Amino acid sequence: MKENYECIKSQITDRTKIIAVTKYHTVEETLEAYEAGIRDFGENRTEGFLEKRKALPDDANLHYIGTLQSRKVKHIIDDLYYLHSLDRESIAKKIEQYSDHIVKCFIQVNVSGEESKHGLTPDQVPDFLERLSTYSKVEIIGLMTMAPATDDATLIAEVFDRMAQLRETxxxxxxxxxxxxxxxxxxxxxxxIAAEKGATYVRIGSKIMESR
Structure with a gap:
């Protein structure tokens, strides 16, 4: 695992942080990743999120990277500091209602336009930002997207390019x-490709944790 992590680090710049996605892995494997030097972890289920947060040392950052249901916000809010999938105002309302701290949020954007993916269209983001500006516990720090599942590197690069351009705009x-x-x-x-196009966080599962 440490070799996997070090190999990935050598392939990207220091500006890009690596989130180890541990959703299919045990607490023991997650702690092994921590011992390998990883400090940012990603979970997409509330149960796994709470389990890993309880097990990891305090200096580990746990990122919620999956779709979060409004009714489950209150269950994880005490440990929720990074949310990568904000695309509904209902989630912001729950954060505002239950949180006693600021949650750093990424707006999820469906740049590729695929129906199978969650997220706002690029055109919807400015209005969404304006509505979120009234929430004191929601801090928008960036944008999140997923490229199509394809081997076409040109297409993937185009999607990440559009994301970077949206951020600049x-x-x-x-x-x-x-x-x-x-x-x-x-x-x-x-x-x-994402790192080359300006990603500041990459979410990596199997290439670090290996397939199960």
């Missing part, structure tokens, strides 16, 4: 001075 036109600087994009099959 939002930063330039943002009247509320929000610092939308982060880009969460890229997984095990396309993280190098």
């Amino acid at each position: 939002l930063q330039q036109s943002n009247s509320d001075n929000l610092n939308i600087s982060e880009l969460s994009m890229g997984m095990s099959n396309d993280y190098q």
